[in-house]
Amino acid sequence: MDETQLLLGNQLCFPVYSASKLITKAYKPHLDRLGVTYPQYLVLLVLWEQDLQTIHEIKQKLLLDTNTLSPMLKRMEKMELLHRKRSKTDERSVIIMLTAQGKNLRKQALQIPEQLMTSMACEDMNQAGLIQLRDTLSVLIQQLQKIVNK
Amino acid sequence: MDETQLLLGNQLCFPVYSASKLITKAYKPHLDRLGVTYPQYLVLLVLWEQDLQTIHEIKQKLLLDTNTLSPMLKRMEKMELLHRKRSKTDERSVIIMLTAQGKNLRKQALQIPEQLMTSMACEDMNQAGLIQLRDTLSVLIQQLQKIVNK
DNA sequence: TGCGATTTTATCGTGCACGATTCAAATATA
DNA sequence: TATATTTGAATCGTGCACGATAAAATCGCA
Numbered sequence: 001m002d003e004t005q006l007l008l009g010n011q012l013c014f015p016v017y018s019a020s021k022l023i024t025k026a027y028k029p030h031l032d033r034l035g036v037t038y039p040q041y042l043v044l045l046v047l048w049e050q051d052l053q054t055i056h057e058i059k060q061k062l063l064l065d066t067n068t069l070s071p072m073l074k075r076m077e078k079m080e081l082l083h084r085k086r087s088k089t090d091e092r093s094v095i096i097m098l099t100a101q102g103k104n105l106r107k108q109a110l111q112i113p114e115q116l117m118t119s120m121a122c123e124d125m126n127q128a129g130l131i132q133l134r135d136t137l138s139v140l141i142q143q144l145q146k147i148v149n150k
Numbered sequence: 151m152d153e154t155q156l157l158l159g160n161q162l163c164f165p166v167y168s169a170s171k172l173i174t175k176a177y178k179p180h181l182d183r184l185g186v187t188y189p190q191y192l193v194l195l196v197l198w199e200q201d202l203q204t205i206h207e208i209k210q211k212l213l214l215d216t217n218t219l220s221p222m223l224k225r226m227e228k229m230e231l232l233h234r235k236r237s238k239t240d241e242r243s244v245i246i247m248l249t250a251q252g253k254n255l256r257k258q259a260l261q262i263p264e265q266l267m268t269s270m271a272c273e274d275m276n277q278a279g280l281i282q283l284r285d286t287l288s289v290l291i292q293q294l295q296k297i298v299n300k
Numbered sequence: 301t302g303c304g305a306t307t308t309t310a311t312c313g314t315g316c317a318c319g320a321t322t323c324a325a326a327t328a329t330a
Numbered sequence: 331t332a333t334a335t336t337t338g339a340a341t342c343g344t345g346c347a348c349g350a351t352a353a354a355a356t357c358g359c360a
Contacts, residue, residue, distance in 0.1 A: 005263040006256065008211065010193045012280055012326045013173045017192075020170035021347075022294035023163050037317060042167075045158045056338060061158065063168050066339055068317055075315080080267035081230050092338045105155065113155040117162070124292045125286070130162055133290065136275070136283055137165035143272045144172035149249070171317075178318095189346060202330065217345055225345080235306055242308040242355045 024034045028121065032110045039064075040076055041109070047082065047098050048106045063145075081105070114144050176269065180262045184255050189214075190226055191193050192260070195233065198256045204243045213295075231255070 008014055024038045031041050031110050039062075046061050047053065055069055062069075073096060076082050081102035087093040158164055174188045181191050189212075196211050197203065210217055223246060226232050231252035236242040271277050 002264075004257060005262075006195055006198055008192070008199060011195070011263060012270070012284045013177065013188075014192065014195075014286050015291060016166065016170045016173055017188075018165045019287050019291050019294065021213065021328065022291060022298060023166055025298045025348090026294055027163065031161060037315065038163075039169075042158070042164065044157055045161070047166075048156055049158060054338080059338095063171065064316095066340075067319080070340055072316075090326070090338085092275050094339065103278075110153075113161060114152075116215075119297050120162070120290065120293055122289075124289045125293060129286070133283075133286055134162045135152050136279070136286075137169050137270075139274045140270065140283065141165060141169050141172060143270055143275060144169065144176055146272075148172060148175045178314085187345065204308085207334075209308095212303090214346095215348065217311075217349080220310055240356070244309065 006048075012101075017022075023120075026116060027112070030115065034108055035079070036081070036105070037073060039068075040081075043069075043076065044081070044102065044105060044109070047096065048100070051103075052095055056085065056093065056094055056132065058096065068082050076102075157279070167257050173180070173266075173270075177262070178265060180265065185229070186226075186231070187221060189218075190231075193219075193222065193226065194231070194248075194252065194255060195254070197246065198259075200247055201253075204237065206243065206244055207247065226252075226274055 004010055020131050027041070031038060033043070036044065042062055043058060046058050055066060055073065058064075059069055060068060072086060073082065077084055082095045082099055084094050085097065087095050117127055117130060118125055120130060125133075154160055177188050177191070181188060182258055184191070186194065192212055193208060196208050204218055205216060205223065208214075209216060212219075222230065224233060227234055230249055233243050233247045235247065237245050267277055267280060270280060275283075
C-alpha cells in the first residue's frame with residue numbers, strides 16, 4: 001500500500017474543495033453589492049436565462065435538493081426577488097417567477113463574470129487556461145454524477 | 151457588454167462548486183465506514199501527516215477559520231478521535247493530538263484515495279488527467295488567495 | 301517596566317448542504 | 331373505480347462556513 005496516498009498535497013479532493021470556497025469568497029464583494037449570497041446568485045443565473053421554472057427544474061440544473069432550495073427560495077421571496085406559485089396544470093409543482101427587482105439585478109450582475117475571470121487569471125494561468133479548466137471539470141462532473149447515481 | 155457571460159454554462163464558478171459537492175458525496179460512503187464527515191477527514195489527513203499541531207497550524211493548512219475548526223475539533227474530541235490541550239510555552243495556543251483511535255482510523259483510510267481516483271477516472275479523463283487537474287487547481291488557488299488577501 | 305497592538309482561540313447568528321421523513325397530487329395498475 | 335406507486339415540495343436535525351465580536355495571552359516598543 002502506497003503510504004503517500006494520504007498526504008494532503010496528493011489529494012484531488014482538497015484543491016477542489018478549497019478552490020470552491022475561495023471562489024465563493026472572491027465573489028462575495030461583488031454579490032454584496034447585489035445583496036445576495038453565492039447560491040442565491042446561482043438561482044438568479046438560472047432564472048435570468050429562463051424565467052418561470054419549477055423548483056424541480058432549478059434543482060436539476062443546480063444539482064441542489066429541495067431541502068436546500070425550498071428555504072432558500074422562500075428567503076428570496078421575502079427579499080422580493082421572486083414569486084412562488086403553484087402550477088395550474090400540476091398542483092404538486094411550484095413555479096418560480098422573477099419580480100421586476102429580480103430582473104433588474106441582472107444589469108448590475110452583467111460585469112461580474114468578466115471581473116472575476118480577469119482577477120483569477122495570472123501569468124501561470126491565463127483566461128484560456130481557465131476556460132479549459134472549466135471544461136475539464138465538466139467532464140469530471142459527468143463522471144461523478146454516475147458514481148453518486150443521482 | 152457580452153450578454154452570454156451570465157449563462158450558467160459559461161461560468162467557471164459553477165463547475166468548481168458542483169464538483170466540490172459531488173466529490174464530497176462520492177467520499178461519503180467511504181467516510182461513513184470511518185464515522186467521520188468530509189471536513190473531519192481533512193483534519194485527520196493533516197494530523198496523520200504530523201501529529202501534535204496547534205489549531206492555528208491546521209487552520210493554515212486547510213484554509214479554515216477557527217469559527218469552523220473550534221466546534222469541529224470539539225466534536226472530534228467528543229468522538230474520542232483527538233485530545234485538545236493548551237500549549238505550555240504559549241497559553242494562547244491549543245495543541246491537537248490524535249488518540250489511539252484517531253491514529254488507528256488511518257489504516258482503514260489508506261485505500262480510500264486510490265478507490266476514489268479509480269472511480270473518478272473514465273475514458274474522457276484518465277488518472278494522469280486527474281493529477282493534472284489537481285495541479286491546475288493548485289495554481290488557481292494560489293491566485294485566489296492573493297485576491298481574497300487572507 | 302508598562303501599556304497598546306497583535307495573536308490565538310472561542311462564541312454567536314445566519315445561511316447553506318443534505319439525509320431522512322412526511323404529505324399531497326398525480327399516475328399507474330388491477 | 332379503487333388501490334398502489336411515483337413524483338414534487340416541504341420540514342426537521344446536524345454539521346459545516348463564515349462575518350462579527352469578545353477575551354485572554356503574548357509581543358513590541360518607548
